[in-house]
Amino acid sequence: MTENENVVEMQQPAPPQNKPSFGKRFAAGLKERGRKMIVKLKRRPTTIPFLVLVVSTILMMCALGSLSQLAMSPEYSGEMQGLCLFICVLFSILVIMLFMYAFPKRSKKPNMPMLIMAYVFMGVLIALDLYLYIMWSVNYADDLIRVPEGSSQYESYWITGTGSTAGVYSYLGAAMGSILAHCILVIIVVALTAACPVYHKLLMKINTRIDIESTQLKEEIDTSEED
Numbered sequence: 001m002t003e004n005e006n007v008v009e010m011q012q013p014a015p016p017q018n019k020p021s022f023g024k025r026f027a028a029g030l031k032e033r034g035r036k037m038i039v040k041l042k043r044r045p046t047t048i049p050f051l052v053l054v055v056s057t058i059l060m061m062c063a064l065g066s067l068s069q070l071a072m073s074p075e076y077s078g079e080m081q082g083l084c085l086f087i088c089v090l091f092s093i094l095v096i097m098l099f100m101y102a103f104p105k106r107s108k109k110p111n112m113p114m115l116i117m118a119y120v121f122m123g124v125l126i127a128l129d130l131y132l133y134i135m136w137s138v139n140y141a142d143d144l145i146r147v148p149e150g151s152s153q154y155e156s157y158w159i160t161g162t163g164s165t166a167g168v169y170s171y172l173g174a175a176m177g178s179i180l181a182h183c184i185l186v187i188i189v190v191a192l193t194a195a196c197p198v199y200h201k202l203l204m205k206i207n208t209r210i211d212i213e214s215t216q217l218k219e220e221i222d223t224s225e226e227d
Contacts (some may be wrong), residue, residue: 038206045200046103046110049192053099056185057092063178064089066171070136079135088128092182095121119193122186129183136176 040047060067071085095118102114192199 038203042200042203042206044103044105045196045203046099046193048199049189049196050096050099050103052185052192053096053189056182056189057096059178059185060089060092060182063174063182066175067178069171070175071132081132081135084128084132088125088132088182091121091125091128095125119190122190125186126183126190129179129186133176133179133183136172136179140172140176 067085068082071082098114098118098121102111102118104111
């Protein structure tokens with residue numbers, strides 16, 4: 001083989017490499033995002049109860065219209081239910097700040113005074129939610145007895161009505177369902193916070209290391225030797 005043939009052979013372009021399909025690249029991207037998320041959870045496992053706590057507060061804020069309308073109606077505003085609802089909304093916001101201060105970013109140990117206060121606030125929220133749900137259930141049962149279905153006042157009170165009692169059915173179910181859901185979410189936050197050391201150990205057992213194939217490692221070594 002002559003020298004010119006060697007030059008021509010060296011100048012020939014390398015065969016194109018087969019790129020992975022869109023589906024494989026998308027699946028690999030999702031897998032990498034999941035791996036990074038687990039790594040973050042390993043570093044801060046309290047992110048899980050914190051996100052649930054934020055969801056509970058958002059639920060309370062979104063349902064505030066139905067809750068306040070029910071709490072301020074004449075038949076449902078007794079027994080200081082309006083004040084209880086106000087405290088519940090206020091504590092729902094403040095407990096997020098307490099939770100953040102209870103687990104500082106640059107500290108491996110929780111801030112115990114703030115953590116105790118966060119537990120106290122969540123306990124108050126659970127108690128108030130249960131109180132409101134029970135009282136509204138009692139009032140609802142009394143209303144069904146006082147204004148039963150088929151009576152002359154049934155449609156005017158439950159369906160149309162006037163003033164603050166207009167359309168009680170339009171916000172009664174939403175308010176009672178929201179206050180119960182908020183109570184359940186706060187209970188879940190308490191359980192997740194208390195069980196944090198348990199599932200932290202389980203998260204640490206998940207392998208999040210990136211395995212380097214031997215062929216890729218060999219190519220990197222060969223390239224470095226050529227330089």
